[in-house]
Amino acid sequence: SQQGEEDPQALSIQEGENATMNCSYKTSINNLQWYRQNSGRGLVHLILIRSNEREKHSGRLRVTLDTSKKSSSLLITASRAADTASYFCATDEGGSYIPTFGRGTSLIVHP
Amino acid sequence: SAVISQKPSRDICQRGTSLTIQCQVDSQVTMMFWYRQQPGQSLTLIATANQGSEATYESGFVIDKFPISRPNLTFSTLTVSNMSPEDSSIYLCSAAGIGDTEAFFGQGTRLTVV
Secondary structure (H helix, E strand, C coil): CCCCEEECCEEEEECCCCEEEEEECCCCCCEEEEEEECCCCCEEEEEEEECCCCEEEECCEEEEEECCCCEEEEEECCCCHHHCEEEEEEEEHHHCCCEEECCCEEEEEEC | CCCEEEECCEEEECCCCCEEEEEEECCCCCEEEEEEECCCCCEEEEEEECCCCCCEECCCCCCCCCCEEEEECCEEEEEECCCCHHHCEEEEEEEECCCCCCEEECCCEEEEEC
16 A cells, blocks of 8 residues: 655756655654655665654755654755656555655656 | 665566566665566555565565565565566565665666566
């Protein structure tokens, strides 16, 4: 079953703009992870945020977590054409430590 | 972080045949998983590979169709048996350490059944 649900399903922006993707989930979690996937290849791990954390940064990436709303957001600042990819959130449903994935957001950054 | 090598990276197979996918992790990990990603879809967990014992399968996946081995902490195989065109997907191996840690992925195996 899918735990996380990303929103929007597709996002098209110009290079230099910021991209925000959201993820909502249903049950309690230990952590939430964000991944990037280029053209049906393997997943690249971006950030893990734990349930007791509210915000994490990594380079141009900023992730927030609101456990009261069961939601997370991924912000990519100053986007580049190379950021074009699908982005997935994964939660460990029911605290199982097994990643369960949402449908993903397809991001296109136009040069 | 763990580096995961998965092979083959892609294959085209005849229906009715079987394909075994290998997954090698460069460090000892506690948990290994196998996922399927159908075209344009998200990842669906097939099973958790358990070292030295039978894998734990998710609803809709059975051992006869997707036998899994994990002889040690760093290696696992997934076999897709008696393939049909509906099995055409990307199959991904994932590994994670103990508890609340990142899960890393291999590059995936793109399987086409004709």
